[in-house]
Amino acid sequence: MSSGKSMSRLNAYKKKGQEEMVGFVAIMLVVAIAFLIFLGIYLRKGPSTEVENFEISQFLESSFEVTTDCRLSSTRDPSDMGELIRSCSANSANTCYPSGKEVCDEVKESMMVLIESSWNFNETSPEKGYLFAVKRETNLSDQGIVSFGSSTPPTSNIRSAEKPLPGGIIMYLEIYS
Amino acid sequence: MREVLVRSIKAQMKIQEMAFMLVAVMIFFGMVALVYFSITLANVRSQAASLGDQEAQALARQMATTPELGLASSTDCANCVDMEKAFAFKDQTDIYKKLWNIDYLMLERVYPASDEKICAAAFEYREQKCNQLVLIGSQPYATKTAFVALAIWDPSLRNGNGGWKYELGKVHVSPKRI
Numbered sequence: 218m219s220s221g222k223s224m225s226r227l228n229a230y231k232k233k234g235q236e237e238m239v240g241f242v243a244i245m246l247v248v249a250i251a252f253l254i255f256l257g258i259y260l261r262k263g264p265s266t267e268v269e270n271f272e273i274s275q276f277l278e279s280s281f282e283v284t285t286d287c288r289l290s291s292t293r294d295p296s297d298m299g300e301l302i303r304s305c306s307a308n309s310a311n312t313c314y315p316s317g318k319e320v321c322d323e324v325k326e327s328m329m330v331l332i333e334s335s336w337n338f339n340e341t342s343p344e345k346g347y348l349f350a351v352k353r354e355t356n357l358s359d360q361g362i363v364s365f366g367s368s369t370p371p372t373s374n375i376r377s378a379e380k381p382l383p384g385g386i387i388m389y390l391e392i393y394s
Numbered sequence: 395m396r397e398v399l400v401r402s403i404k405a406q407m408k409i410q411e412m413a414f415m416l417v418a419v420m421i422f423f424g425m426v427a428l429v430y431f432s433i434t435l436a437n438v439r440s441q442a443a444s445l446g447d448q449e450a451q452a453l454a455r456q457m458a459t460t461p462e463l464g465l466a467s468s469t470d471c472a473n474c475v476d477m478e479k480a481f482a483f484k485d486q487t488d489i490y491k492k493l494w495n496i497d498y499l500m501l502e503r504v505y506p507a508s509d510e511k512i513c514a515a516a517f518e519y520r521e522q523k524c525n526q527l528v529l530i531g532s533q534p535y536a537t538k539t540a541f542v543a544l545a546i547w548d549p550s551l552r553n554g555n556g557g558w559k560y561e562l563g564k565v566h567v568s569p570k571r572i
Binding site for chain 2: 223226227230231233234237238241242245248249252256271272275276278279280282283284294295297330331334335
């Protein structure tokens with residue numbers, strides 16, 4: 218009789234122990250699931266990230282020196298891109314000699330050719346689109362001088378660089394991957 | 395005696411519970427640490443790759459500033475490649491392969507557009523019949539590129555006195571294979 222009672226007590230203790238172990242495992246599972254949900258929210262892609270890019274910076278430095286077909290006057294040699302940008306930002310009505318084309322249009326067309334010769338933009342390539350701008354920084358905001366880009370909307374992966382020029386002018390290029 | 399036995403069993407249960415709990419906690423924190431370090435390591439890898447790329451691009455860009463290839467005039471572009479020197483240098487590059495520790499060096503004109511061909515002589519380059527000048531090696535491997543401005547002498551500029559004309563180009567460099 219007494220051995221029967223002790224056996225039933227033993228069984229009761231075993232059951233209690235098992236219950237506690239199951240309870241503990243359940244708590245661990247709940248904590249693990251909560252952690253995984255937190256990790257999923259943390260790793261989800263956030264707002265678009267823009268990264269300063271060495272390659273684009275080198276491109277802007279080099280394209281600034283490129284000799285164009287535009288002469289700012291009949292007595293001058295063909296100007297480089299830097300001179301054209303300064304001329305366009307000083308006065309948007311300046312024209313090229315002898316074509317009469319506006320300097321700002323020449324900047325836009327030449328830079329477009331330079332950019333599209335340097336990268337291959339289409340749906341299947343790593344580079345999907347771009348935006349180029351020349352702007353003047355003022356106290357209140359940026360004043361756009363030239364701006365153009367591809368029709369592809371910006372993606373979440375943006376590489377960009379800017380080149381500051383005298384007179385508060387900034388040459389800026391961003392490429393979407 | 396019975397009481398001692400019951401207490402002993404109780405104590406063993408408690409010890410077993412504690413042991414299980416400790417094992418479970420250690421496993422849990424181990425998993426947390428694993429996930430944390432894998433995320434951190436991924437960030438470090440991508441940073442290392444980005445730095446490696448920057449370093450290789452800097453090497454490519456550095457080619458434009460060497461005395462052998464850089465444009466010497468102080469009034470002109472500081473990071474321009476002198477194509478006149480490059481064509482003169484073309485057949486004397488063996489020693490520079492060791493000096494610069496590279497296996498391949500090529501200059502490519504990007505703009506204005508020209509025929510996609512390796513240049514054999516300077517006149518082909520001027521007439522836009524070619525766009526690539528291979529200076530060192532013949533087989534590119536793990537090539538890094540950098541944008542540069544290529545300077546070529548144009549005798550028609552400055553009222554016939556001649557001047558530098560600048561084009562957009564790329565330097566292609568393959569570091570020496572280990």
